[in-house]
Amino acid sequence: MNLILEKTDQVRFFTDMKEVFAAAEIAPQDYDWYVSDIETNFTPEGFDVGDQWIRGEELASLIHKQEIQFIWAVFSAVPKGTRPTVSEPPYVDGNPDYWDGKDPAPQLEGALFEIACWDSSATILINLPERAQRAFIAKYSDTQPLTKAARV
Numbered sequence: 001m002n003l004i005l006e007k008t009d010q011v012r013f014f015t016d017m018k019e020v021f022a023a024a025e026i027a028p029q030d031y032d033w034y035v036s037d038i039e040t041n042f043t044p045e046g047f048d049v050g051d052q053w054i055r056g057e058e059l060a061s062l063i064h065k066q067e068i069q070f071i072w073a074v075f076s077a078v079p080k081g082t083r084p085t086v087s088e089p090p091y092v093d094g095n096p097d098y099w100d101g102k103d104p105a106p107q108l109e110g111a112l113f114e115i116a117c118w119d120s121s122a123t124i125l126i127n128l129p130e131r132a133q134r135a136f137i138a139k140y141s142d143t144q145p146l147t148k149a150a151r152v
Contacts, residue, residue: 001145002103003133006122008142015070015117018063023139024125024132028063029056031077034108036089041069041120051089056080070117076108077115084110092116098124101147 005011011019021028036051043049044066054062062068074090090107097104098116106114106127113132116124124146125136137143 001133002127002147003125003136003143004122004146004148005125005136005140005143006118008140010140010142013069014120014123015073017059017068017070017075017115017117020115020123020136021063023136024128025135026077026128026132027056028060030080031056031112032080032082033059034076034078034086034090034111035059036074036076036086037072037091037093038070039072039093041071044068051086053083069120071120073117074107075115075117076106076111077113078108078111082110084108090114090116092118092124098146103147 005014033054033056035054038049038051040049044062047062072093074092076090078084086108104126106112108114113128114126116126118124125133128136
């Protein structure tokens with residue numbers, strides 16, 4: 001099941017990836033990440049807002065050192081040490097696949113799951129492992145199936 005967290009006061013602000021990972025009990029360092037379609041509230045020193053591969057350890061360090069709000073972004077998790085070819089970068093801004101009432105799959109071929117930051121007002125979780133889904137819902141009870149949020 002794919003999930004969305006929006007329209008709630010259960011979070012201080014949406015798309016704080018440190019909080020998203022903690023709620024889902026996901027250790028970013030357990031994966032490598034392709035991060036794309038990025039817009040943040042500020043650009044920390046040493047971080048590029050262009051589409052990029054980032055090692056899990058680097059991502060964990062970045063989000064724990066800085067309080068970053070990802071306004072738009074897609075975090076695609078892949079097994080450590082793999083770097084699938086990116087023919088079309090995953091995107092969230094204007095992506096109709098989130099809202100057509102179907103359950104989308106991760107956009108990046110080879111990705112295990114995807115976390116999308118939607119306009120600083122929603123967090124979309126695609127293909128999260130079941131354990132992570134349960135943990136996220138336990139932390140944020142306002143989480144809903146993405147198909148209920150369809151904006152057709």
